[in-house]
Amino acid sequence: MKEYMVDAFILKSIRAMEADRVITLYTRQMGKIRVMAHGVEKPTSRKRGAVQPFSFSRLLLRRGRDLDSVAQGEGMELFPVLRQSLGGLAKASYLTELVDALTPDEDPNSGVFQLLLDTFRLLGCGFDSVAVRSFEMKMVSLLGYRPCLDSCVACGSQEVMERVYFVPAQGGIVCAGCRPGLGQAVEISRGSLENLKTLMRWETGRIHQLKIAPPADNEMKKVMRKFIEYHLERGMKSLKFEDLLGNDQGAG
Numbered sequence: 001m002k003e004y005m006v007d008a009f010i011l012k013s014i015r016a017m018e019a020d021r022v023i024t025l026y027t028r029q030m031g032k033i034r035v036m037a038h039g040v041e042k043p044t045s046r047k048r049g050a051v052q053p054f055s056f057s058r059l060l061l062r063r064g065r066d067l068d069s070v071a072q073g074e075g076m077e078l079f080p081v082l083r084q085s086l087g088g089l090a091k092a093s094y095l096t097e098l099v100d101a102l103t104p105d106e107d108p109n110s111g112v113f114q115l116l117l118d119t120f121r122l123l124g125c126g127f128d129s130v131a132v133r134s135f136e137m138k139m140v141s142l143l144g145y146r147p148c149l150d151s152c153v154a155c156g157s158q159e160v161m162e163r164v165y166f167v168p169a170q171g172g173i174v175c176a177g178c179r180p181g182l183g184q185a186v187e188i189s190r191g192s193l194e195n196l197k198t199l200m201r202w203e204t205g206r207i208h209q210l211k212i213a214p215p216a217d218n219e220m221k222k223v224m225r226k227f228i229e230y231h232l233e234r235g236m237k238s239l240k241f242e243d244l245l246g247n248d249q250g251a252g
């Protein structure tokens with residue numbers, strides 16, 4: 001049987017049989033693939049730690065008829081900090097669901113792999129929201145959905161206005177004069193727009209330098225959520241948990 005090694009980020013794990021799981025991986029070498037982890041639910045399994053969701057692992061895979069299988073595994077980074085809070089787990093779930101939803105099978109993209117790894121290294125360090133917004137902007141750009149944020153997509157105007165409108169169906173911002181009739185729009189301030197452009201330009205390792213006030217973060221979150229939902233034609237399941245968690249924390 002042919003065996004091969006991959007550097008893999010574990011996106012999700014689904015029980016298949018009594019002790020087996022189907023694991024969705026995003027790998028550096030092959031992009032998104034699904035593999036079988038036989039016997040991983042057994043307490044004595046040596047592969048168990050290496051196939052935990054939200055982990056970066058090095059896996060030895062064995063070719064199979066339907067699905068390849070995990071022969072051996074070593075957990076390289078398990079990101080224990082993000083597992084210490086429900087908020088961290090909610091954001092981790094969102095990032096992995098986003099990668100799973102937006103990427104096709106077996107289409108490697110080293111930029112996506114590195115972005116996922118770099119962003120997970122930032123979670124739990126005190127600027128999770130900025131890290132998530134940066135991930136969203138860079139992710140859609142890497143996959144060819146980069147929004148137009150420099151000029152009105154309808155008339156081309158670059159006039160500096162205090163507030164503009166982001167129209168997901170148009171792929172970018174529109175001025176007040178062009179807004180009517182262009183579809184559902186999200187109003188966004190000039191400051192929030194500049195923050196989004198900065199996150200798109202800056203390397204992930206720099207984003208902790210950007211200080212974003214909660215009102216601006218809420219605007220940016222709304223813009224990116226609507227934009228991503230438009231392209232997916234559905235909502236994200238993990239965001240429902242994050243919204244519920246945020247409401248509960250706010251009530252407290």
